[in-house]
Structure formats: structure tokens, C-alpha cells
Amino acid sequence: MRTASLAVGLAAALLGPLAIPSRAAPPPRIEGQALPGSPTGRPGDPARGRAIVVDRTRGLCLLCHSGPFPDQPFQGDLSPSLAGAGSRHSPGELRLRIVDGRVLNPDTIMPSYGRRDGLVRVGEAWRNRPILAPDEIEDVVAFLATLRD
Amino acid sequence: MRASLVVAVLALAGLLGPPGRAADGRRSDAEAMSPALRAMQQDDAANPGMLSVLDGEALWSAKAGGAGRSCADCHGDATVSMKGVAARHPAWDAGRGSAVDLAGRIALCRTERQDAAPLPPESPDRLALTTYVAHQSRGMPIAPPDDSGLRETRARGRTLFTTRIGQLNLSCATCHDDLAGRRLGGTPIPQGHPVGYPLYRLEWQATGSLQRRLRNCMTGVRAEPYPFDAPELVALEAYLMERAAGLAMETPAVRP
16 A cells, blocks of 8 residues: 555556447556556467567567577567566566556556557557557466466 | 876776776677677678778779769778768767768768768768768767767757657656666666767667667657657767767777
């Protein structure tokens, strides 16, 4: 509860922009460092999540991160390894980090996968859409949660 | 005595050490390449960019347009008159009140002095002439001119360089100032010095301009690239040349 007022502020800042379908019932609430609760109302699929994470045109994650992916050559070294991400973070923390890491670190280089506002000169093909759709983000969260050490 | 003074002056100018490396850590991105690629760049017989240089040399003395004049008719021997020209472009064009890069200058000579059909961006002839002229500065230090108009242009370029853009929300500076030397996927991020343009890029299987490279980086972060010859691209070029001042020109360079 110590972070309640911070959470309210952050949630307010996030509400409009979040790429959450309007039919998804309660609006997302940031609690502490987490965005708990799947906005799609169904659990993500870890296998689909893995496919997104290693795909250099969808998740783009391995451009910056490395991780326990022996089948993937050419992993990035710009950021922490994804190995053990599921031990270090709850699903809610992972979700917030992916939807909008700027909430936690305004200077982060990690793109906010669930936001489409606050961006400059986005190319025509990508305009007004987030990098990943809410159900794809849920799949990625479900997969990261399996990365335990 | 004299010798040590010369050494000190050279060191101050950042000219000591391997060519293309400055005392402050700035270096040509050729230095991070594999030995095989470096050898390809250094051997004129193996460097595919030399084909553009040869094409450009032929175009230099070919009469063209309504004026029936060649570049050589006005500028004479390029190996003399064009030495150092690329190292000080983009330059300020007082008549137009704007900065002009080398390819833009050549395109202007083409339409205004030769009265010939325009040379579109990235057309083989424009690339060939630009590569030939820039080749005359190979080995010379980049020497951006001091000019108030250019200073403003460079400031605009610097702002563009440091502004986050695109769906991935990254700036040029994120990668080329903060993360140079680290790996983006498998690719080492270069410092991004424009020392070798136009250059031959294996990925393109062709010679291409600095503007083509800049547009690639913009598309890479899912930003809308500025059109060729846009003032924003010239401003970025002007800033990049200032950022690379003192590094040696390499045209035609070879890059992966």
C-alpha cells in the first residue's frame, strides 16, 4: 500500500495509451512494480511466447537480450540476459516491463511493447499500433515465467 | 627537437596511430571489420567500389547536356581540383541559403551548369561521380568548414541525432554514442562515422550513399525515413562530419 498513490498516478498516465481492447473488463492497474492480471482474460501460451521472443521481426528481443536459447545464434548484449527472468520477476512485473518499461525507467532503451503514443515519426506501416498485441504480450509473459534458475 | 614538436602537434590533432583513429577513441568503423573485409577495402583490385570510381572518372570528362560541357571543362583535372572537396562537405551554399552535400552539389552542377537531365538520388551516374570525386580525398582528414549557416545546420543535425524516433523509440545517439561496440543481435554497432561514402556494402550488393545508410537506420527503428535530399538528411550528414572531424576519408569503403 505504500505505493498506492504512485500506482494511481502511473495507472492514470497509462490508461488511454495502453493497447488494451476496450472489451477487456477492468482497466489495468499498476501495483507496485507490476501490472497484474491478464488484460485478455485468458492465460498466455508459453510455446507461442517463445516463438515471438526469438523472432527477430516480431519480438525483436534477441536484438538486445541474450538468453537460454542454444538454437539461436546472434543474440544481443545490450541488456540483461533473459535467463532466470521468471525467478526474478512475478508475471505482473514481467508484464509491466514489456507493456511499458518506461514506467520503471524513463530512460530505458527497451521499447514499450504495449504503447503506441509518445512516439515520434513512426513509419507508415507501424503507425498507431503497438509492437505486440495484448494476446502476444500475454504469450511472452507466460514464456518468460518459465525461465527459472 | 623539431621531430618531437611535430609528433606533439600530430598527437594533438589526433592524427597519430593507425589511420582512421583519433586520440579520443573515435575510429573508423573499418577497424572493427574482419581482416578479410579490410583487405578487400584496401586492395583497389578487389574493392568493388572502385568500379564506381572508374565509371565516375569516365563521366567526369564526358560532355553532357545543352551546354555540351563536361565536368572537366570547368574543373580540369579532378585529381588536383577535387582533392579535399569531399572532406569539407556538406558545404554552405550562400546563394541558396542552405547546406548542400557532395552528391547534391554534383546534381546541381549537372542541371544548372551542364543543362543536363537531373541525376536522381542513388542513380548509378550520380553515385559514380560522387564516388570518383570523394575518392580524391581518400586519406585526407575530414575538415568541416566553419560557417555560421553550417553551424545552425549542424545543430539541427545534432537534434535529429539525439531525438528518439520510430516505433522502437531509439535515437541515433542511443546506438552510435552510447552502445557502439556492443552487439545488436549479431551485429557490432559501429560508431557511425561517415568516412567512407559512397561505399560498397555487401548487404546491398552495390555502392550506396550515406543518405541510403541513414534511411536504413531509420527504417530499422521503424521510423518514417526522410526522402533523399531532404534538408534533414543533409543536416544529419553535416553533424556526422563534424562528429568525425579529423578522421581520414576512405572512399570507396567496403562494409558488411
